[in-house]
Amino acid sequence: GQSLEQPSEVTAVEGAIVQINCTYQTSGFYGLSWYQQHDGGAPTFLSYNALDGLEETGRFSSFLSRSDSYGYLLLQELQMKDSASYFCAAGSGSARQLTFGSGTQLTVLP
Amino acid sequence: GAGVSQSPSNKVTEKGKDVELRCDPISGHTALYWYRQSLGQGLEFLIYFQGNSAPDKSGLPSDRFSAERTGGSVSTLTIQRTQQEDSAVYLCASSLRRTQETQYFGPGTRLLVL
Numbered sequence: 001g002q003s004l005e006q007p008s009e010v011t012a013v014e015g016a017i018v019q020i021n022c023t024y025q026t027s028g029f030y031g032l033s034w035y036q037q038h039d040g041g042a043p044t045f046l047s048y049n050a051l052d053g054l055e056e057t058g059r060f061s062s063f064l065s066r067s068d069s070y071g072y073l074l075l076q077e078l079q080m081k082d083s084a085s086y087f088c089a090a091g092s093g094s095a096r097q098l099t100f101g102s103g104t105q106l107t108v109l110p
Numbered sequence: 111g112a113g114v115s116q117s118p119s120n121k122v123t124e125k126g127k128d129v130e131l132r133c134d135p136i137s138g139h140t141a142l143y144w145y146r147q148s149l150g151q152g153l154e155f156l157i158y159f160q161g162n163s164a165p166d167k168s169g170l171p172s173d174r175f176s177a178e179r180t181g182g183s184v185s186t187l188t189i190q191r192t193q194q195e196d197s198a199v200y201l202c203a204s205s206l207r208r209t210q211e212t213q214y215f216g217p218g219t220r221l222l223v224l
Contacts, residue, residue, distance in 0.1 A: 004152075031211060033211060033212075035215075041217070042114075042201065042215040042216060042217050042218060043153065043201070043203075043215045044215070045212045045213065045214070048211040048212065050211070087152055087153070089153075091211065093166075097143060097155045097158055097166070097169070098143075098145075098153070098155065098213065099155065100145075100152035100153040100154075101152050102150075102151055102152045103150075103151070103152050
C-alpha cells in the first residue's frame with residue numbers, strides 16, 4: 001500500500017525557520033508535492049519535487065531524496081499567516097492520484 | 111478566472127438517504143479528482159476522471175459510492191444509503207492534464223450524516 005509519515009504538530013515563532021519532514025512508501029512513485037491548508041479552507045499547492053534536490057519558491061523550499069524515500073518542506077521567515085496544516089503528497093500511478101500524509105499542524109507564535 | 115467550485119458547501123442528511131455532490135472544475139482542465147477528508151486527517155483519493163477515458167474508481171470505499179462526469183466538465187459524486195461514517199469533507203480537484211503535478215482544489219462539501 002501507499003503510506004506517508006509526517007509529524008502531527010510543529011510550533012515555531014515568527015521569523016524563525018521550520019522544517020517539516022515526510023517519509024513515504026509508495027509504489028510507482030513519481031514525485032512529492034506539498035500542500036497548505038488553512039482551517040476550513042481548500043488545500044493549495046506549494047511545491048513539487050520530481051528529482052532529487054532542493055526546489056525554492058520564495059520563502060518556501062522543498063527537498064527530495066528518492067534513495068531515502070524522504071522529503072521535507074522548509075519555511076523561512078515565518079509569518080503568523082503561515083499557521084496552517086501542511087500535507088506532503090506522493091504522486092503515483094497512471095492517474096497521477098495523490099496519496100496524502102495525515103498533515104502537520106504548524107503553529108506560529110508571536 | 112474562476113477556480114474549482116463545489117456545491118452544496120454544507121449538507122446534513124439522515125442515515126440511509128442518498129446525496130449528490132457537485133463539482134465544477136476549472137474550464138479547460140481535463141483531469142478531475144475526488145478526495146475525502148475526515149476530521150484532522152489527510153485526504154483520501156476516491157476517483158479520477160481524465161477526458162473521455164474510463165474513470166479510475168480504485169479509491170471508492172464501497173459500491174454505495176459512484177461518480178460521473180458529463181461532457182468532460184461537471185462531475186457529480188453520489189453516495190447512496192448514507193452511513194454516519196460517510197461524514198467528512200468531500201474535495202474535488204482538477205488539473206490541466208493528467209501529467210500536470212499541480213492540482214487545484216475546490217472549497218469542499220461538508221457532509222454530516224445524522
